[in-house]
Amino acid sequence: MRASGILLPVSSLPSRYGIGGFTREAYDWIDFLKKSGQTFWQILPLGHTSYGDSPYQPFSTVAGNPYFVSLDDLIEQGLLTREECDAAALGTNPSYVDYGKQFENRYPLLRKAYANDKKNDQTAFEAFLEKEADWLPDYALFMAVKDLHEEKAWYDWEEPYRKRDPETLEAARKVLADDISFHEHVQYWFMTQWVKLKAYAQEQGIRIIGDLPIYVAIDSADAWVHPELFQFDEDLNPTSVAGVPPDAFSEDGQLWGNPLYDWDYHKETGYAWWIDRVRHASVLYDVMRFDHFRGFDEYFAVPYGAETAREGKWMPGPGMDLMRAIQKNVDEIEIIAEDLGIVTDSVEELLEESGFPRHESAPVRFWRRQ
Numbered sequence: 001m002r003a004s005g006i007l008l009p010v011s012s013l014p015s016r017y018g019i020g021g022f023t024r025e026a027y028d029w030i031d032f033l034k035k036s037g038q039t040f041w042q043i044l045p046l047g048h049t050s051y052g053d054s055p056y057q058p059f060s061t062v063a064g065n066p067y068f069v070s071l072d073d074l075i076e077q078g079l080l081t082r083e084e085c086d087a088a089a090l091g092t093n094p095s096y097v098d099y100g101k102q103f104e105n106r107y108p109l110l111r112k113a114y115a116n117d118k119k120n121d122q123t124a125f126e127a128f129l130e131k132e133a134d135w136l137p138d139y140a141l142f143m144a145v146k147d148l149h150e151e152k153a154w155y156d157w158e159e160p161y162r163k164r165d166p167e168t169l170e171a172a173r174k175v176l177a178d179d180i181s182f183h184e185h186v187q188y189w190f191m192t193q194w195v196k197l198k199a200y201a202q203e204q205g206i207r208i209i210g211d212l213p214i215y216v217a218i219d220s221a222d223a224w225v226h227p228e229l230f231q232f233d234e235d236l237n238p239t240s241v242a243g244v245p246p247d248a249f250s251e252d253g254q255l256w257g258n259p260l261y262d263w264d265y266h267k268e269t270g271y272a273w274w275i276d277r278v279r280h281a282s283v284l285y286d287v288m289r290f291d292h293f294r295g296f297d298e299y300f301a302v303p304y305g306a307e308t309a310r311e312g313k314w315m316p317g318p319g320m321d322l323m324r325a326i327q328k329n330v331d332e333i334e335i336i337a338e339d340l341g342i343v344t345d346s347v348e349e350l351l352e353e354s355g356f357p358r359h360e361s362a363p364v365r366f367w368r369r370q
Helices: 024-035 071-076 082-086 099-117 123-131 136-148 166-175 177-203 221-225 263-268 272-284 320-329 345-354
Strands: 005-007 040-042 207-212 240-244 254-259 287-290 298-303 313-316 334-337
Touching: 024 040, 024 177, 071 082, 071 099, 071 177, 082 099, 099 177, 123 177, 136 166, 136 177, 136 221, 166 177, 177 207, 177 272, 207 272, 272 287, 272 320, 320 345
Parallel strands: 005 040, 040 207, 207 287, 287 334
Antiparallel strands: 240 254, 240 298, 298 313
């Protein structure tokens, strides 16, 4: 069986509010895909983008991007007015997203919507909190404390916050309760709207391919809450960071700067964090694409503080040990592997043994647990 689809980031959808989102235009796009005889809509990661606005550097591996929340939907709920949204100066260039305006002007709108939503029945929201209790409280606290520190990265916070002193965090949960609730409400809107859009796509015969970045941002809730998952020293500084070596395209290589995983620790836990991450992806997507698949076979480690990637070296990744854990414990998602970069014999072996098809060469042959 052969099938085709189109890659279009959610941010690239048309919008009267400066960036694509879960608006009527997203539904129209799905209608277009159906009429065009397509089967797949491939998107970039949906995560809460951080500095640089890259979907591959999110504040959380789980939280959704607040910019994608449909303001039209909030207007229909009576949480905002059309006049408030039109006056927000979110950008009018149809071919360019002004992320500065999004950051400065969208959050005040979302906070207005939150203030109004607090007056309504919270039963559905409270059910969402209970369902997402394994990650949402930590993420919301992370964002609230970041607001308190004027958006500074967590590794620049005072030590009691940086090292998660229990008494300090307990006091913060009380003092910042309203700000925490705001960030939780934004995630509730995001997930509610996305699940509705995904269901519509399924009704039209359109399947969504989502991208799972291999790494997390160093300034992320994941790194702050779970430093044990990463190659950090006792002061919570990375010992090595991610990148790729020099090649024909760059004589210095690429220094990405993401914290690297402590794969020995992940193995000790049975790869629980990864299993949870892929399970969450199974709610968001029909098909999951493993970004930088080569990094699971070997990853390039650059000493922290290096100015280029020249000093890095290849280190062994988790390989099939991780893939078996995912295949054993997650059965609600189909998986494909990104085919990018120099593919070594060991990567070929990992692809063969895992059964994951390459994204470029066979995008519609998927691995599914039997």
